[in-house]
Amino acid sequence: MSIEQFSAKGRLADTGEGITGDELQLAARNHGIPLEALRYEVTPPGLHYVLVHYDIPAANAATWRLTVDGCVEQPLSFGLTELRAMGRETVRVTLECAGNGRASLQPRPISQPWVMEAVGTAEWTGVPLADLLRAAGIRKDAIDVVFTGADHGFERGVEQDYQRGLSVSEALDAGAVVAWEMNGAPLPPQHGYPLRLVMPGWYGMASVKWLRSIELIDHEFTGFQNAVAYRFRQKSDEIGVAVTRIEPRALLIPPGYPDFMSRHRFVPAGSVTLQGRAWSGWAPIDRVEVSVDAGVRWHDAKLDAAGNDLSWRGFSYDWDARPGEHVLTVRAHDESGRLQPIEAPWNRGGFANNSAQRITVFVTNPA
Template structure:
C-alpha cells in the first residue's frame, strides 16, 4: 500500500472514532465524545409511532426515525445480558398502536400445515413448556458504514447487536401442535407493523428453513430479560432465531406460515438480506436473481471490545485491561486474540464458555504496552471451525452486509 493510502486509512479511522489529533492534544474529554453523531436526546418522537426515546439510554445513536433505527456505542454493550435500554432498534415499518396482549392471537397456517390453528397468548403460556435462552441478535447490516462504496441502507457502525435473555415457548412445539406436513421446507412470519407509506402493504415478512425453525433455541417469546418485551422490540409476542440476521426474528408476531417452498415475503428477494453467490468488484452492478444471489443464513464470526471506551488514556507502566464479547452464528468461539501493533503480533485472551447455543461469549485480556504514545488495539475471534475474523473489511456486496472485520479502539499511554 502506498504511503498516502496508509495515511488516508489512518485519518479515516481517527475521524470514525472521533479521535483526531486534536483529541490527543486536548485530553480525555474530547476523546470521550466519540464520533459526535447525534444522540437520542436531540431527536423528536415520530407522530403516531408509539415509541418514546425516553425508553433508551441517552447515548444511543439515532440513524433514522421513520422507521426507527438506533445503534449502541460499543462501550455500552459491556453487560453480559444486554439491558433493554441499551439494545439497538432496527425497524422496517412503523410500530403498531393499540397493542392488547389479552386479545392477541397467533395463527399457524400455510401450504404445509396439517390444520390451520389459532393460539391466544394465554394458550401459548398454558399449553407449552417455557424456555429461556440468551440469544445474540444482530442486524445483518451491522458494520455497513465501513464498506466503500457504501452499501444500501442505514450506515451502521458496530452497535447493531445485543444479547438479551428471552423467555417463551419453542417454535417447534407450536408448529408440531398444528401439524407439519412432510413437504415443509421453510417458515415465514408476519407481524402487525405498518408500512411506511401508510398503505395496506407488509413492510417485512421473512423466515428461515425448517432446520433452523425446529432447533431447540428457536423461540416464540413474550419476555425479554424477565419482563414483558418492550413495545419497540415486539410486544407482546415475537419470534427469535439467535445467530441469524435479526431480520429473521419478527416483531409483533401474529402469524407463521409453514411453507412448501422458500418463503417469498417482503424483504426476501432482490438484494435484501442476500449476497452475491460469486465475488464481485466494489460498486459493480449485479442482476439480483436467484441464480446470482443467496440468502444470508448464519452470521459470521465476530467480536467487540466493550472496555475500555475508545479514547482511553493509560498511565505508563500499568497493564491495559480489556474485555468484550465474541459470537459466531451457529458456532462457538474457540479462541480470542488481541493486538496493539496492527496485527504484527497477537496475544491470546481468556474466553468464557457459552451459557447456551447462539449466545455470545465473554473474553478478557491484559496487555502491557511498551512505551508512551498512541496505540490501536485490535480484537480477533476464531470460531469452532477455525474460521478467523478478517483484519480488513470483507468482500463487498450491494447491501453492505456481514462486515465482520476486527473491531479496534484507540488508546494513549501517558
C-alpha cells in the same frame, strides 16, 4: 412526486459522499449498544441494539392473536394466555443486525448506517417454535414457514408487512422460540411486544417482531425480505445468496475514558485488562486474538467459561500500556474453523460485515 420517488431503490453512496439525511434519520431512531455496555453479560433492554424497518406497531396484548396455519393438520390460533400454556423455555441469545458495519464500507450501501455496535444479548422466554409447529401438525407438503409481523410499510417501492421465511428444517432445528419476555419482563415495544420470533445464531432479520402469523407453505417463500433484501450480491441484477447465520466477530470494551466527539480513548499508562465479547452464529467461539499494535502482532486472549447456545463469550487480555498512541484490534475464531477477517469482503447490501474493530488509544504518562 410518484410512489417511486417516495420509496426509491437502493443505491451506493458516491465517492466521498458523507452520511445522508435519510441515513441520519434512521441512525437517530434505531440504535446500537454503547460499547461500554458490553460489560453486561446480559444486555439491559434499552442498551440492546434496535432496528425497526417501519413503525413500532401499537399493540394490545389482551387481544393479540397468533395464528399457525397453511400446510398443517390443524390450524391453530393463540391468545397470549393460551400460548403461555404451551410451554416455557428461556434461551440466552446474541442477536446482531445483518447490516452491522455497513457504514464503513467503500462504497457505502445507503441504508441503516451501523458502525459496529448493532448487537446485544438477552434472555428470551417463550415457547419453542418446534412445539407450536408440531402441535399444529406439519403436513408432508410443507416446504417453508412464513412469519409475518404487524409492522407495515414501503421498502424500495414494495408495500409489505414485514415477513420472513425459513425452511421447515431451519424452523424445527435451530432452537427458535416464540417469545413474550425479554430478560424476565414483557417485551418492550421496540423489541416486538407482545410476541416475537427469536432465531438463535441468525442475523436479526430472521427474528420477526410483533409476530401475528406463522404460515406453512408448499413452495419456497419468495417475499421481499428473503428474495430481494438480505442477499449477498456484487451487482444489483444478480439473484445473490441468502444471508443466514452470524459471522464471527469480537468487540473490545474501549478502555480508559473517551473524548466526547471523536470517541478516541485516553488510558493512564500501566497494566490494563482489556475485556470484550465474541460471538458466532455458526459455532461456539474457541479463540480470540488481541493486537495492541494495529494488527502487527496478535496475542491470545483469555476466554471466559463457555456459555450455552450461541450467545457471546467474554474474553480478556492484560496489556502493559506504554505512553503514546496505540491502535487496538481483535479477532474471533469459532469451532467451525471460521476466522474473523481484518477486512471483510464487500457486498452490495453491506451484509455480514465483520471487519475487525480498531480503537485508537492515547496512553498518557503516569501523573
